[in-house]
Amino acid sequence: HDSLYLAAESNLDTIFGHVSALKPGLIIVDSVQTMHAAGVEGVAGGVAQSRAVTAALTTLAKSTGIPILLVGHVTKDGNVAGPRVLEHLVDVVLNFEGDKQSSLRMLRGIKNRFGATDEVGCFEQTATGIREVSDPSGLFLSHRGSTPDGSAVTVAMDGVRPILAEVQALTVDPVAKNPRRVVTGLDSNRVPMVLAVLQARAGERTNDKDAYVATVGGMRILETATDLAVALATWSSLHEKPLPPKMVVIGEVGLAGELRPVPGLDRRLAEAARLGYTRAIVPNTKVTATGIKVRKASTLREAISLLAS
Incomplete structure (x- = not known):
């Protein structure tokens, strides 16, 4: 698609260069645990690297006004993997969850600095992708x-x-x-x-x-x-x-x-x-x-x- 740009990069400085050149309307980082920042000790996905990467991307979003979606891993308990400081740095935390035996998926707000967290989005996993379910009661x-x-x-x-x-x-x-x-x-x-x-x-x-x-x-x-x-x-x-x-x-x-x-x-x-x-x-x-x-x-x-x- 003419307006969709993909970059197989994990270096944060390279990402910043792409953002400066393209000035996109939305940035999606998948996943934050694979990114690493120069000058910070530790491996990608570690506590120090995850904290530094998230802090840098948050600063980028605040300074440029570009919304950034960070996709993160979750633990077996369903919690966001990595240090808890990640949840404090970002503005919104959304959980995309569902049962393996059901096609229904829920997008649930865990944290929201700008609104309520009790809204739930319902979606259905189909062979052609995910579609909205306007009437989940059925x-x-x-x-x-x-x-x-x-x-x-x-x-x-x-x-x-x-x-x-x-x-x-x-x-x-x-x-x-x-x-x-x-x-x-x-x-x-x-x-x-x-x-x-x-x-x-x-x-x-x-x-x-x-x-x-x-x-x-x-x-x-x-x-x-x-x-x-x-x-x-x-x-x-x-x-x-x-x-x-x-x-x-x-x-x-x-x-x-x-x-x-x-x-x-x-x-x-x-x-x-x-x-x-x-x-x-x-x-x-x-x-x-x-x-x-x-x-x-x-x-x-x-x-x-x-x-x-």
Whole structure:
């Protein structure tokens, strides 16, 4: 392309010469760990070299007004590799992350000197490259029509972006003496707790059944707002009764069987209404929602009774 220039260079002084000659509108350095600065001890990618290279490129961006994107390696934990001072020197840190089993990729802000860090960009990895996903909720719903038994739709929050997610549960007679609890995509410690509350506070026998609980589409949800979806999906599987169509359920379940409010409830309901959902069961709290019929419940037992009404 006439306006795209590539330089296979790792010497910082050579890069500065190219910038002075071309005066580009954008500079991308891939990766910062391969660059080295003259006069600085250490190998490329080391602490001293990475610090010096990042400081020099930051000064270049501030003095010329040219935006510079630094591509950096990450550790196995997902943190930026190298000294932590790199994150302090730059203005914005973005993580491009995703699960190996899913085509969905998230661009997540970790640091931003000029704005909020709770915005999330959704993209899909395809054979022709990466494309934007304007409606990621569709990736995490297995159906658009009738609801099968053992399935409940909830609304999770990824930063400030609400995403509809489907929770599925399957309860069967145990093969072994001890019933199993198999969890995929959810908190493996919290799901057994919700099943215990379902039995103790709502009178549903779950201790003599194998329970398999999972999310659809490889989505991983760790927030407590999905507790009610787990409980009602399990109830649906136990009784082989599907939940009413076009219904979302949102709420945290306490050990006493009470439903607790969750943050961002109005935004979650607005997203559900936008996607055509007409009914919702939520905790008994103040809600401002339009386009969706909201039923409030104070306890898990009361939420189950609302399914038949």
